[in-house]
Amino acid sequence: MTFPFGFTTDPGFDPAEDHIGPFYYKQMGDRRLYAFIAQDKHCNVVDVVHGGVLMTFADFSLCMEATDHYKEEDCVTVSFNCEFLSTARLGDLIECRANLTRKTGSLAFVTGEILTGDEVLSTFSSIVKRLKRDQ
Secondary structure, eight states, X not given: OOOSTTOBOOTTSOHHHHHHOOOEEEEEXXXXXXXXXXXXXXXXXXXXXXXXXXXXXXXXHHHHHHTTTTTSEEEEEEEEEEEEOOOOBTTOEEEEEEEEEEEOSSEEEEEEEEEETTEEEEEEEEEEEEEEOOX
16 A cells, blocks of 8 residues: 555564554654554454554554654554543544653654544553664
């Protein structure tokens, strides 16, 4: 599937995200926007996008944000808090806006919201452990 609007993806980087997604991103100046289109496989028994899919999408987005697209380091999520505010349905374009709020020597703090159109679906806050790569 070709994703519209100038977004790209990195298949093969994270097998779990490949299986659940695909999730996409687009560089917009010094920020990134993350997105996916809700498919049948993303929906639960009541035909709305499963909360676990939204949480996985948030984790994808916040880790990309925390590591500047994994340019020089990796990370693992150590804390994740999420509030569900609304629902999304099959075919919806779902976007995430993640904000790196602080970076220390070993941790990164990221907040964000997941939306479809102007409707906020969920908000989240997280802490990730920064993992330096062996040079």
